[in-house]
Amino acid sequence: ARPARxxxxxxxxxxxxxxxxxxxxxxxxxxxIGAPIIVGDYALRWSDNISVxxxxxxxELLPEVPDKLxxxxxxGTPLVGRNAVYMYSLKGCQGDCLQKLPGSERINWPxxxxxxxxxxxxxxxxxVGDGFLVPSHTTGGVWVLEAASDPARLPSPVKVxxxxxxxxxxxxxxxxxxxxxxxxxDGRLDLVTARSQYGVWPWSAKRGELLWLQQPASDPLGGQxxxxxxxxxxxxxxxxxxxxxxxxALAAAEYIGERVAFYYFRNGTMQSRVLDGAAGPGFSCSxxxxxxxxxxxxxxxxxxxxxxxxYAYAFDGDDFVTASVVRHVLATGFGAVSTKxxxxxxxxxxxxxxxxxxxxxPYILVSGDNGNCFYILVPRSEASGDFSYAVHKVADxxxxxxxxxxxxxxxxxxxxxxxxxxxxxxxxxxxxxxxxFRAELVV
Numbered sequence: 001a002r003p004a005r006x007x008x009x010x011x012x013x014x015x016x017x018x019x020x021x022x023x024x025x026x027x028x029x030x031x032x033i034g035a036p037i038i039v040g041d042y043a044l045r046w047s048d049n050i051s052v053x054x055x056x057x058x059x060e061l062l063p064e065v066p067d068k069l070x071x072x073x074x075x076g077t078p079l080v081g082r083n084a085v086y087m088y089s090l091k092g093c094q095g096d097c098l099q100k101l102p103g104s105e106r107i108n109w110p111x112x113x114x115x116x117x118x119x120x121x122x123x124x125x126x127x128v129g130d131g132f133l134v135p136s137h138t139t140g141g142v143w144v145l146e147a148a149s150d151p152a153r154l155p156s157p158v159k160v161x162x163x164x165x166x167x168x169x170x171x172x173x174x175x176x177x178x179x180x181x182x183x184x185x186d187g188r189l190d191l192v193t194a195r196s197q198y199g200v201w202p203w204s205a206k207r208g209e210l211l212w213l214q215q216p217a218s219d220p221l222g223g224q225x226x227x228x229x230x231x232x233x234x235x236x237x238x239x240x241x242x243x244x245x246x247x248x249a250l251a252a253a254e255y256i257g258e259r260v261a262f263y264y265f266r267n268g269t270m271q272s273r274v275l276d277g278a279a280g281p282g283f284s285c286s287x288x289x290x291x292x293x294x295x296x297x298x299x300x301x302x303x304x305x306x307x308x309x310x311y312a313y314a315f316d317g318d319d320f321v322t323a324s325v326v327r328h329v330l331a332t333g334f335g336a337v338s339t340k341x342x343x344x345x346x347x348x349x350x351x352x353x354x355x356x357x358x359x360x361x362p363y364i365l366v367s368g369d370n371g372n373c374f375y376i377l378v379p380r381s382e383a384s385g386d387f388s389y390a391v392h393k394v395a396d397x398x399x400x401x402x403x404x405x406x407x408x409x410x411x412x413x414x415x416x417x418x419x420x421x422x423x424x425x426x427x428x429x430x431x432x433x434x435x436x437f438r439a440e441l442v443v
Contacts, residue, residue: 036433039392040363040378042354042414043435046395050098050427054084056420057111059405059427064115064124065147067091069405069418071098071427072110072128078136085110085128087149088427090409099149101126103156109137112177112238112403115147120180120189121221123153127191131174133198139165139172142193142213144221154221160191160213162225170199176237178213181248183229188215191226192248196236198256200342206256208236210263210270232270234261240285242296242320249320251275253282253300260285260300260313264321275313275325280304281344283369288351290314292361293384299351299364303344306335310349310366310377312387328387331377336370345371352406354432356413364389365417367401374401374419394430399423 036043054073062070069088075081085104089097104110109132116125124147131140141161146154165172178193191213198206210233213226220226235252242249249264260276275298283303290297290312298313309332317323336343347367354363364377373396377389402420409416414432421428 036435037392037394038435039376039394039432040354040390041435043433044376044394044417045431045433047416047429047431050088050418050429052086052098052425052427053100054082055422055425056086056427057402057422058113059403059418059420060113060115061405061407061409061418062113062115062126064117065126067409068147069409069427070113070115070126070147071420072113074109074132076134076137078134081109081134081137083107083110083130085113085126085145087147101145101147101149101157102151104145107143107157108140109134109174110143111175114177114179116144116180116189121153123147123151125154127178127180128157129175129177129193131172133174133196133200135170135200138170138174138197138199139163140174140195142175142178142191158221158223160220160226161228164195166197166205168199168201168203170201171197171204173197177239179241181212181241183212183248184214186217188217188220190215192241192250194235194237194239194252196256198236207233208254208256209233210235210239210250210252232263232272234272235263237282238284239263240287240298243287251285251287251298251300253279253285253302255281255283255303258282260298260311262298262320266321271321273321276311276327279311279327280309283346284348286350288362290351290361290364290379291384291387292382299349301346301349301366303346303369304335305339305344307332308334308345310334310346310364314385314387330364330387330389331366331375331391334366334368334371334375337372338370343370345369346375347401348403349377350404350406352415354415355434356408365404365406367404367419369402370400372396372399372401374404395428397421397424397428399426 036045060070071086114127145157173195178191180189183190196208210231239252247265280302284301287296310330315323334346347369351362361379366375380388400422405418417430
């Protein structure tokens with residue numbers, strides 16, 4: 001529930017005092033790099049703030065757009081809220097490193113960005129889903145942009161979906177994510193996406209569906225909608241494809257259905273398996289080998305006002321259609337700083353390695369969303385089957401926390417973390433280092 005503009009509260013800051021070494025200043029204070037925070041075997045230090053003209057919601061580091069941070073930004077104000085997609089140059093920048101992509105103001109509430117390399121359209125491209133449940137923003141679509149601040153091939157974003165809405169106000173369908181896949185074997189990448197109809201009014205329908213958009217044989221960016229193929233009802237906001245699965249298989253943490261489900265093809269039609277019917281309103285999902293056994297686990301967050309959780313679903317076999325599954329609670333107690341309707345936490349949970357040389361179980365970064373904080377979960381042991389984690393509350397940003405981006409952007413072998421602080425119009429940059437050298441980080 002990112003549009004909420006809740007005020008920061010002191011409880012996140014107070015909890016920081018319990019950590020062995022904490023960061024005790026507002027990020028970005030002039031001339032103050034702050035003390036590092038010890039997170040497992042590593043030190044995490046604030047580096048700098050990236051100012052963004054509009055409130056940032058999602059940050060992405062995409063291999064198709066190297067040395068760039070892609071940021072989507074939106075205002076929640078009905079009717080007059082502004083929007084933009086930005087690219088921030090991470091290397092070799094002279095002058096203003098943050099550039100708005102031309103025409104991206106037309107994208108109404110831009111959400112997750114996916115990258116496409118130049119083999120698809122002849123130039124590096126971005127695919128963005130847009131729209132949200134806030135009044136006047138409910139009718140969204142899927143857009144394609146050239147990944148350049150001075151585009152040479154596609155001067156303005158192109159919507160590849162037809163608007164879909166009911167007769168009542170704010171009854172439109174909106175999109176969060178689209179991923180590329182050749183669904184019909186014609187050699188052209190199509191787009192798999194989910195969309196949701198979810199308005200705030202008493203008459204509003206609430207439902208989601210998974211579909212794929214068929215790339216036409218010619219002139220795919222000429223402005224005509226791509227043909228739609230509905231796969232199944234259920235997935236609404238976000239989904240996560242199982243890596244390497246053929247044919248398509250994916251999971252969805254469903255907000256409307258309040259369940260976690262696995263979707264797969266059988267005899268040419270999409271089937272589903274409910275993994276957890278009592279997960280609560282779903283938010284984020286991703287696949288990662290969390291316990292080092294060589295098999296993917298499903299990492300999920302739910303999204304509630306108080307006592308939100310991070311879950312891992314572990315399978316006892318490689319066939320996720322039939323394997324037994326166990327839910328592990330990795331962390332719980334997340335929530336919004338306000339009890340206002342529509343505020344919730346946590347947001348995304350992302351598995352990552354703090355160092356390029358580390359081979360153990362991954363750490364997990366958790367966005368607090370309307371909780372204004374972000375967290376890092378550190379595995380307590382390397383034993384397979386042990387899903388216990390130490391929870392480190394890193395910082396109170398005094399703002400809603402969007403989807404972070406994680407990657408080594410300076411080539412030092414350690415992860416950089418970019419955290420959108422929505423209300424502050426900032427993306428906050430942190431850097432990992434070996435904890436043995438933490439004393440050198442304090443200036």
